[in-house]
Amino acid sequence: MSTPEKITKQSEDFSKWYLDVVRVADLADYGPVKGTMIIKPYGYAIWERMQSIFDARIKAKGISNAYFPMFIPESFLSKEKEHVEGFSPELAVVTHAGGEKLTESVVVRPTSETVMYDAFSRWISSYRDLPYHVNQWCNVVRWEKKTKPFIRTTEFLWQEGHSVLATEKETDELALGRLEEYRTFFEEILCTPMYVGKKSEKEKFAGALYSTACEALLKDGKALQSATSHNLGQNFSKSFNIQFENEKGKREYAWQSSWGMSTRTIGGVILTHGDDKGLVLPPDIAPVQIVVVPIYNKDKGEDKAVMAYITKLTEKMKDLRVKVDSREQYSPGWKFSEWEVKGVPLRLEIGPKEVEDKKVTLVSRVDGGKSSVLLSDLDLNKELEKFKKILLEIAKKFVAENTHEVTSYEGLKNVIEVKKGFALAPWCEDGKCEQKIKDDIMATTRVIPFDQKDTKGEKCVCCGKDAKVWVYFAKAY
Amino acid sequence: MSTPEKITKQSEDFSKWYLDVVRVADLADYGPVKGTMIIKPYGYAIWERMQSIFDARIKAKGISNAYFPMFIPESFLSKEKEHVEGFSPELAVVTHAGGEKLTESVVVRPTSETVMYDAFSRWISSYRDLPYHVNQWCNVVRWEKKTKPFIRTTEFLWQEGHSVLATEKETDELALGRLEEYRTFFEEILCTPMYVGKKSEKEKFAGALYSTACEALLKDGKALQSATSHNLGQNFSKSFNIQFENEKGKREYAWQSSWGMSTRTIGGVILTHGDDKGLVLPPDIAPVQIVVVPIYNKDKGEDKAVMAYITKLTEKMKDLRVKVDSREQYSPGWKFSEWEVKGVPLRLEIGPKEVEDKKVTLVSRVDGGKSSVLLSDLDLNKELEKFKKILLEIAKKFVAENTHEVTSYEGLKNVIEVKKGFALAPWCEDGKCEQKIKDDIMATTRVIPFDQKDTKGEKCVCCGKDAKVWVYFAKAY
Numbered sequence A, B: 001m002s003t004p005e006k007i008t009k010q011s012e013d014f015s016k017w018y019l020d021v022v023r024v025a026d027l028a029d030y031g032p033v034k035g036t037m038i039i040k041p042y043g044y045a046i047w048e049r050m051q052s053i054f055d056a057r058i059k060a061k062g063i064s065n066a067y068f069p070m071f072i073p074e075s076f077l078s079k080e081k082e083h084v085e086g087f088s089p090e091l092a093v094v095t096h097a098g099g100e101k102l103t104e105s106v107v108v109r110p111t112s113e114t115v116m117y118d119a120f121s122r123w124i125s126s127y128r129d130l131p132y133h134v135n136q137w138c139n140v141v142r143w144e145k146k147t148k149p150f151i152r153t154t155e156f157l158w159q160e161g162h163s164v165l166a167t168e169k170e171t172d173e174l175a176l177g178r179l180e181e182y183r184t185f186f187e188e189i190l191c192t193p194m195y196v197g198k199k200s201e202k203e204k205f206a207g208a209l210y211s212t213a214c215e216a217l218l219k220d221g222k223a224l225q226s227a228t229s230h231n232l233g234q235n236f237s238k239s240f241n242i243q244f245e246n247e248k249g250k251r252e253y254a255w256q257s258s259w260g261m262s263t264r265t266i267g268g269v270i271l272t273h274g275d276d277k278g279l280v281l282p283p284d285i286a287p288v289q290i291v292v293v294p295i296y297n298k299d300k301g302e303d304k305a306v307m308a309y310i311t312k313l314t315e316k317m318k319d320l321r322v323k324v325d326s327r328e329q330y331s332p333g334w335k336f337s338e339w340e341v342k343g344v345p346l347r348l349e350i351g352p353k354e355v356e357d358k359k360v361t362l363v364s365r366v367d368g369g370k371s372s373v374l375l376s377d378l379d380l381n382k383e384l385e386k387f388k389k390i391l392l393e394i395a396k397k398f399v400a401e402n403t404h405e406v407t408s409y410e411g412l413k414n415v416i417e418v419k420k421g422f423a424l425a426p427w428c429e430d431g432k433c434e435q436k437i438k439d440d441i442m443a444t445t446r447v448i449p450f451d452q453k454d455t456k457g458e459k460c461v462c463c464g465k466d467a468k469v470w471v472y473f474a475k476a477y
Helices: A014-024 A041-059 A081-090 A113-123 A168-188 A235-240 A264-273 A303-315 A332-341 A352-357 A380-401 A409-419 A431-441 B014-024 B041-059 B081-090 B113-123 B168-188 B235-240 B264-273 B303-315 B332-341 B352-357 B380-401 B409-419 B431-441
Strands: A028-030 A037-039 A071-073 A092-097 A100-108 A132-141 A155-165 A195-198 A210-217 A223-233 A243-245 A251-253 A255-262 A290-294 A322-324 A346-350 A359-364 A370-374 A403-405 A422-427 A469-474 B028-030 B037-039 B071-073 B092-097 B100-108 B132-141 B155-165 B195-198 B210-217 B223-233 B243-245 B251-253 B255-262 B290-294 B322-324 B346-350 B359-364 B370-374 B403-405 B422-427 B469-474
Touching: A014 A028, A014 A264, A028 B113, A037 A041, A041 A132, A041 A155, A041 A168, A041 A264, A081 A235, A113 A132, A113 A155, A113 A235, A113 B028, A132 B132, A155 A168, A168 A195, A168 A210, A168 A223, A168 A255, A210 A264, A210 A469, A223 A235, A223 A264, A235 A255, A255 A264, A264 A380, A290 A303, A290 A332, A303 A322, A303 A346, A303 A352, A332 A346, A346 A352, A346 A380, A352 A359, A352 A370, A359 A380, A380 A403, A403 A409, A409 A422, A409 A431, A409 A469, B014 B028, B014 B264, B037 B041, B041 B132, B041 B155, B041 B168, B041 B264, B081 B235, B113 B132, B113 B155, B113 B235, B155 B168, B168 B195, B168 B210, B168 B223, B168 B255, B210 B264, B210 B469, B223 B235, B223 B264, B235 B255, B255 B264, B264 B380, B290 B303, B290 B332, B303 B322, B303 B346, B303 B352, B332 B346, B346 B352, B346 B380, B352 B359, B352 B370, B359 B380, B380 B403, B403 B409, B409 B422, B409 B431, B409 B469
Parallel strands: A290 A322, A290 A346, A403 A422, B290 B322, B290 B346, B403 B422
Antiparallel strands: A028 A037, A071 A100, A092 A100, A092 B092, A132 A155, A155 A255, A195 A210, A210 A223, A223 A255, A243 A251, A346 A359, A359 A370, A422 A469, B028 B037, B071 B100, B092 B100, B132 B155, B155 B255, B195 B210, B210 B223, B223 B255, B243 B251, B346 B359, B359 B370, B422 B469
């Protein structure tokens, strides 16, 4: 065949396009148990880059990693009422082990608040132990009915950070600080702009005082919750008895926060930057940043000079992730297509002409821009920076063009069902209106942005009563 | 208190000493479900160092990481007869999920051969796809009756590498190559000598053609299987139908190998190098390589000059993991004890005398050696190298002194029960003798070393029949 397997066009069938990209770019495969996935080496290498960059950022803040058991006694979850109600329908339960029925069933962690906080109650006793932070990279399980690779799988990988603090104020600051950490990570590393704000009561984490989140707008106009940061208040500290003696010798319940980001983020990158040719990867997380494709006629003996030129060239690129695709069974065109599907940011094409002119032909995956560059002028780090800038600009423009302010139900309906994207609308904060909108047009509140416009005189788009906040509505994954 | 919590002496109660070190050095805590453990930040930082070093070594060999689901259909395990027999007694079984009883129960991976090889059968079709290697860092579960932190826990962390090859010869080479990779890692990084060789039929991995292993000798004279590398033959490829078309267009069953190392290795480090003062950490995996303890009389105003001297000194140590312990609520003696328990390789003591003389007082954790070194002569990288060398030498000497060649049952019994350690003995390779020795003196065959002495004229220490091999016997964890 002259090109790798074709992928469906986004405009034809967006959902099929996504699954095609995941398969053809060799990111993932399905696991044997319903809803599970195999993250293949190319997909996992993307996760490893995300992990190492984010991990370094939180370590720089003095946060250490640890590992807590994935098995949690069922009784632990029940200690926090909202928490167990929220997670019960999604639990995987181990009833038998070691050839015997267990006296108490254990659940596989859907998140680790309960198993961690039981330990924190033993570890924390004084104000001197606070603030206490710990992070863990692990697998978690939430038994979902409807799944989609990366976006929603019964088992997924994530980091979950947990902080214990002395006061409400510190916890507010911590929760917002972490959210900002995620937002900058998404923007600087994944070239993805995010709407940030508070979740509604209905959409918050089960057991939290309040939740905050980063929400991405994807190419099909849907929203993707991409990271969350919660102020858990004293809900868990009271259930798990995490108390500390303050400086005056008085015992107080601690304040807590948890914050997380998962392999879903890989799905977000695909759905934010991908196009009809496949994946487009931000350079910092691309397993291959630059692919070099030699072009020569072997019969004319052009191969030696071309390959020698490439060897010399790539020796200077040791600080970058470079792949020289010298496979002889594939044509250059075939290789172009393959590396385009795989989203490699830059391609260098090198043939006899380039060798003669001491040049390279440089092709950018983000806009297809092709240029002929003198070796002496070639600065690939600068080209990758430029790539990131363009990628972010395109994404920002898309978000701006697909966010609409509305003040009527018709306006809201028009955005959700016709225009697609985010609708910023005034809302009374009543859960009934939220539910009605969800039932009616399948849109949910995404975030109540921190930078609130005045709501004076504004009416809820649903019930017409006085609006309390502006909120983003969208269909969401 | 003037010192941190005391730990039991090794000679008093070795098992209690171990648990004390784990607790007082803040390495781990118990999880709420029996047999599970929490790896605390200091313990986890050791694992992260092991991971990053070993991961870089296998990546340098071109092996990529991936992630496979932890849930495996029960029917998958049954496909390989020996495999399911070996692992059945240790499985944790999920029978309910998402609020419903599952139509087929799933097990939590005790190892990933079956779930991976099902995928390999789809991914591999031609000799061009071989050799195929993939590695995964993950959690696994084996429901054990008797557990011990790090050494044996129901859930543990490990890496499992899996290779698919075309021929038996390549698979032999691969399996032995990986074992050598582990051996050098243990020796170069963990300063731990290993006996390497083949496992007996009885002790091999369930489903393997044969297994090889690294065996450490611990301070209580027991053996610890520390990494394994298996030639799986075509056992799994036949069960999971992993076939490839060879260069002649004929379909063949592939050959396979798997190889792994776990968090048990942390237990091995404690039990190999630890002493009555606590942990002794090899520098490459030590979260803190050098602790600096200021010593001053604040009333005499000595603190400023000492701290300034330390700041200047540590600025030159940015490539090392250095901790300046400037806590004022603890005495220098308290700090010495704490960092000794935690196994920090080198300690620098800095007081007014050192400031005046432009010196540091350098104390080594491995031999307690104390020296006064001029700043101008101080080379900490060299000191850490020296530390590693001494640590390895001590461990090698211990292994040599506690390995005894025996040719009689009495001799074997004397080594196992009185002298302790490894007994190298001639053996007929009959499983009945192996079982008798296990029942009688609780020693098992550890490895049949690759460098075999001649067995001509030698008789099995158990039955007296002609010996086929020399094998190491020991009590094992």
